[in-house]
Amino acid sequence: MTSSRFAVAVHILALHAMLPEEPLTSEFVAGSVCTNPVVVRRLLGLLRKAGMVEARSGPRGGSRLIRDPKELRLSEIYRAVEDEGLLAMHRHDPNPACPVGARIQGALAAVFEDAEAALIQSLEGRTLGDVLSALEACAAEPA
Amino acid sequence: MTSSRFAVAVHILALHAMLPEEPLTSEFVAGSVCTNPVVVRRLLGLLRKAGMVEARSGPRGGSRLIRDPKELRLSEIYRAVEDEGLLAMHRHDPNPACPVGARIQGALAAVFEDAEAALIQSLEGRTLGDVLSALEACAAEPA
DNA sequence: CAGATCTGTAACCGAAACAGTTTCAAAGTA
DNA sequence: TACTTTGAAACTGTTTCGGTTACAGATCTG
Numbered sequence: 652m653t654s655s656r657f658a659v660a661v662h663i664l665a666l667h668a669m670l671p672e673e674p675l676t677s678e679f680v681a682g683s684v685c686t687n688p689v690v691v692r693r694l695l696g697l698l699r700k701a702g703m704v705e706a707r708s709g710p711r712g713g714s715r716l717i718r719d720p721k722e723l724r725l726s727e728i729y730r731a732v733e734d735e736g737l738l739a740m741h742r743h744d745p746n747p748a749c750p751v752g753a754r755i756q757g758a759l760a761a762v763f764e765d766a767e768a769a770l771i772q773s774l775e776g777r778t779l780g781d782v783l784s785a786l787e788a789c790a791a792e793p794a
Numbered sequence: 795m796t797s798s799r800f801a802v803a804v805h806i807l808a809l810h811a812m813l814p815e816e817p818l819t820s821e822f823v824a825g826s827v828c829t830n831p832v833v834v835r836r837l838l839g840l841l842r843k844a845g846m847v848e849a850r851s852g853p854r855g856g857s858r859l860i861r862d863p864k865e866l867r868l869s870e871i872y873r874a875v876e877d878e879g880l881l882a883m884h885r886h887d888p889n890p891a892c893p894v895g896a897r898i899q900g901a902l903a904a905v906f907e908d909a910e911a912a913l914i915q916s917l918e919g920r921t922l923g924d925v926l927s928a929l930e931a932c933a934a935e936p937a
Numbered sequence: 938c939a940g941a942t943c944t945g946t947a948a949c950c951g952a953a954a955c956a957g958t959t960t961c962a963a964a965g966t967a
Numbered sequence: 968t969a970c971t972t973t974g975a976a977a978c979t980g981t982t983t984c985g986g987t988t989a990c991a992g993a994t995c996t997g
Contacts, residue, residue, distance in 0.1 A: 652983090653795065654955065655882045662888060662898045669894060676972065683892040684884065687957050692973065709965030710971045725905060737880070737913075739798045741827065742985065745805060749826040750933060751812060755805045758928035762868065766916040770880075773912035777905055785901035790893060795954090797984065819943065830986050835944065852994025853942045885956065 656732040659684055660694050664728065665782055667704065667716040674706075674713030694732060701731035721780035726771050728779070737770065738763045799875040802827055803837050807871065808925050810847065810859040817849075817856030837875060844874035864923035869914050871922070880913065881906040 666683055667675060677688040677695065684691060695714050698704045703723065706714040740759065745752030809826055810818060820831040820838065827834060838857050841847045846866065849857040883902065888895030 652877065652879060653882050655885045656955090657881060658883050658899075658902055661902060662884070662894065665898060665901075666892075666894045678972085683889050683895045685886050685889050685895070688972095689958070689975090690956060692975090693956095696974070706973060707965075708963075708971080708973045709967095711966065712964085712972045714973090734795065736795055738800060739796050740801050741805070742798045743828050746826050746828050749809075751805065751809045751929060752826045752828070754929050754932040755808060755925075756801075757932055758808075758925050759801055759804060761928070762917070762920055762925070766913045769916035770909045770913040773909040774905070782898075782901050782905070785904070786894060786897050789897040789900055799984090817943095821943085830988095831943095832946090832987070833985060835946085836985095839945070849944060850994075851942080851944045851992075852996095854995065855943045855993085857944090 653733055653737070656694060656697075657729050659686070659690075660698060660728050660732045661725065661779070661782060663691060663694060664698065664703065664716060664720075664723070664779055665786065667714065668720040668779055668783055669786075671716060674711070674715050676713040679713070697732050698728075701727065703728070703731065718779075720783055721778055723779040724775050725777045725779070725782070726774040729771065729774050737767045796876055796880070799837060799840075800872050802829070802833075803841060803871050803875045804868065804922070804925060806834060806837060807841065807846065807859060807863075807866070807922055808929060810857065811863040811922055811926055812929075814859060817854070817858050819856040822856070840875050841871075844870065846871070846874065861922075863926055864921055866922040867918050868920045868922070868925070869917040872914065872917050879906075880910045 662684055663680055666680055677691040680691045680695075681688040695704060695706065699706060699714070703716065703718050704714045705717050706712070740756055740763075745755060747753045805827055806823055809823055820834040823834045823838075824831040838847055838849065842849060842857070846859065846861050847857045848860050849855070883899055883906075888898060890896045
């Protein structure tokens with residue numbers, strides 16, 4: 652299981668995309684996510700490093716989205732906030748004196764790489780704009 | 795990041811496939827994995843439930859592989875030992891009074907499902923036999 | 938049957954990862 | 968100047984996981 656950072660990051664960016672008029676404070680965003688503003692600022696820091704948002708201090712400050720949602724791929728968001736390595740190897744190295752132990756991690760590395768690439772590629776096929784469309788479709792449904 | 799269970803389970807099964815003559819004790823397997831025999835027995839319990847190995851108590855006991863490695867797909871092993879849900883949602887539910895918070899998890903669910911399916915499908919394309927081949931290819935290389 | 942071996946399972950421990958929290962310096966506004 | 972907000976460091980509490988101990992039950996051997 653990954654951290655919840657990817658889910659929260661998409662949430663944060665979706666909120667920014669829905670309210671592009673003015674900068675959003677971390678406090679406001681935290682109210683939607685139901686978490687502490689510092690948690691939001693930590694994620695915004697990663698998204699800022701990735702060039703997706705920009706921030707301003709002080710009154711009337713906050714953060715704004717600086718990418719077109721329709722061209723912001725979920726794979727980019729994933730990579731911006733999640734650590735590399737989705738599937739975990741052995742916690743401790745296996746026995747190097749065993750023919751299997753000595754080589755199993757090398758054999759698994761290729762498998763893991765392909766599997767993770769497949770997941771990323773799936774996220775590559777969707778954009779923040781798609782998420783916004785899903786939100787709106789959902790909003791249109793009867794309660 | 796997932797647990798290391800998938801990596802260790804493949805290790806355990808590869809060892810069984812390489813030594814099909816006699817049952818392997820959890821102590822012996824633990825020596826290759828470099829862990830405690832109980833950790834191995836826990837995983838063997840899951841693999842037994844999944845119909846991949848069988849076990850016998852007592853002297854001359856241990857576990858044997860009861861599936862053809864060439865037809866044992868890595869996706870089966872993954873599902874046998876890892877919990878569902880690779881990508882995590884928010885740890886706490888978002889604010890239901892916010893239009894985004896109320897619906898973001900529904901919108902993300904479809905995304906997560908597709909991404910995880912893509913990963914599983916990648917594992918579906920490889921078998922324990924492929925891992926054995928990789929181990930042998932590696933063994934043939936000069937040190 | 939007695940004794941040894943091995944599995945299966947429950948219970949507990951320690952380490953690591955994370956989200957949440959507090960605090961404060963620095964940037965920016967009015 | 969007084970106020971707001973970000974950015975970042977530091978610490979806490981919770982959860983997850985692998986490692987460990989302990990022991991009942993099954994199985995083989997003499």
